[in-house]
Amino acid sequence: MTRKQKRFTVIFGALALLGVAVALVLTALSDQVTFFRTPTELLAAPEENSGRIRLGGLVEMGSVTNAESSGVQFAVEDANDRILVRYSGILPDLFREGQGVVAEGQLQQDGTFLADTVLAKHDETYMPKEVADRLKEQGYWQGDEVSATQ
């Protein structure tokens, strides 16, 4: 192999690898991305949001019930609307009525939301950022500006 051929092999290999990586990334980004929706947005266009969704809002007061044999049910609300969420797992420690929550899963035919993950936070003063932003846009929740403790 001449010097030129060696260099060509290396550059060709690198470009091929890069090409594969770009292809993988683009495919993954087109179908593995989860959109964030509030109840209002989700119910306004259920067909467009039939894939995996992160549903965010406040847990409605008094809505948490042990519905199924091992599951819980609670409603997520924003300024205009609410959605019933079903979840069969253990709720995170900091899950509270009247506080922000993000549930990940899919909207079902019957209009309920089946969650496989309910996001927990490490900090009791923490409000999920996306939830806080959207609810403030709606003027529904002002929030105390998160204190500068950590």
Add this chain to the structure above:
Amino acid sequence: MIVELGHYALVLALMLAVLQTVIPFVGVKTGNARQIAMAPNIAFAVFAALAFAFTVLTWAYVSSDFSLLNVVENSHSQKPLLFKITGVWGNHEGSMLLWVLILALFGAMVALFGSNLPPSLRAMVISVQGLIAMAFTGFILFTSNPFARLSPAPLEGNDLNPILQDVGLAIHPPLLYLGYVGFSISFSFAIAALIEGRIDAAWARWVRPWTLAAWIFLTAGIAMGSYWAYYELGWGGWWFWDPVENASFMPWLAGTALLHSALVMEKREALKVWTILLAILAFSLSLLGTFLVRSGVLTSVHAFASDPTRGVVILAILVFFIGGALFLFALRSSSLGNGGMFHPISREGGLLLNNLVLTTATATVFVGTLYPLLVEAVTGEKISVGAPYFDATFVPLMIPLLLAVPFGPLLAWKRGDLFGAAQRLYVFAGIALLAGLATVYFATGAPVLAAVGIAIGFWLLFGAFAEVWQKSGLPKAGMTKAIYRLRGLPRSVWGTAFAHAGLGVITLGIVSVTAFQEEMVLRMAPGDTTELAGYAVTYEGAQSRRGPNYTEDVATFQVSQDSDPVATITPAKRLYTARGMPTTEAGIHTTGFSQIYIALGDPVEGTDQIVVRLWWKPQVTLIWFGPVLMVIGGLFSLSDRRLRIGAPVPSAKRRQTLAAAE
């Protein structure tokens, strides 16, 4: 009073860091030997000042000095002593102070152990370190001062976030920071080389131990954090591809690539420019990690409340260092000269493949982590990129590399013999294939991918020792001769073997848990028994207990197999009284490499039932046992003779001839 001294020491450290930046730099530029010689002493002084400030803060925590805002917010007089101390870095201000303290420590270590470096290079490295220390000490003083006073002082503090009151979290941040900040040394060496416009094999040899040490700490830190999240959060997950986790994983990937490319440079003086770029990249990603964690711009499951204005300042520091370094790189890298070329099938070629794959993989993680930020900035749409993205990009990219790893060490420098290497590896390939087939056979209905994964794991594990096996001359050479030969092997050969084997062990653990884990969520009343992976698990009841700063409900589960008792597992739900914050303490029983993992949910109202989540985690501990092997490999490599010698010194004989010639 003593707190004011600590505050003063911090201000002093900032002033000294300015001197550390300016004096050695000017000294090198003007050729002033006295100024160059001052560099190490200033580095020691900066370290001493920061160490004093840190000690004072620790003292304030231990003595529960509630006139300090930082102590009030993160401590409590009833907290156990250990957590009073670890509480120092369990918050933003304290952890940033730890960050610069470690930075100054590394600067002082270069000053201490760098006596075999050319004085101008050492001075330049110390100067760049000083610049970083200056930026971050300034950041602490002006935006997040841990010594801010509170008047009047409250009688009691708010306590530390309970999930941080854990031994795992006591060690995790310091380890991680030692890793992150350790890469600052390779960065400073790279900048110094660019400024001086000179780089050679000796440079790579000097940088290697620092990179290696940083890599060891980062490996241990990431593994520790993963295990902490696994047992403390009660979700039974060990990696979430969460932005905060990715933030520590990207520097690790880049650092691993740097370790391998520095090898090529040291042995063959090739890949010079590339190695410099990787050194810049590894530390840049560390800075990015600090920014992502500290600014809270990304939604993370590990997120804590954060203050956006600080994020802006860190971002400015980030842009200055990364942008400055890349600018300097663009300007000066051509002056470093081209390295040697090599045949694609060779040791260099193998290491280059490692580098290409690792940097590409880093890039995919980078894209996945920051894409949500980009989308939100452009369209306002909030999205999240989770595990499915990384499974679809990172994993397929890594598989070819995992397959190639055992070949690498068997290829010769310059020009390797792929066929010869394959001949020496077919036995190990056979073992791997058998393991894969056994998986399919024993675990009926096992997915094909799981069998492939197990085969790859064994291929890596055994293939890692192919070089050692070959050099021992076994089975022909006989035992005594083989042992003699093995003892004579350079330590770095063992280092490579252990680190690569660790990769295999991690692969085995990940595949096993992903494919074969069993999970169930159910309601149990006292006396109920359930079946989990061949074990009978009986819930016996719960009782309340008091801890030092919490109360807890502890549930007792009896585990038995064929009616023989195996273990008692006691998961708990705790309520930390100071903050009124509940936490879940998972109950874990380890048998072999596998674990039974039980987490408690809430009691079902109106009954004596409780929601229980049980997991069978087959071979899960391998995921953290692998990094332990990697760390051992790193330590072997670090103790290699050639690193302790440092710069290549002509042999005694040659020195004599040189002296005679003069």
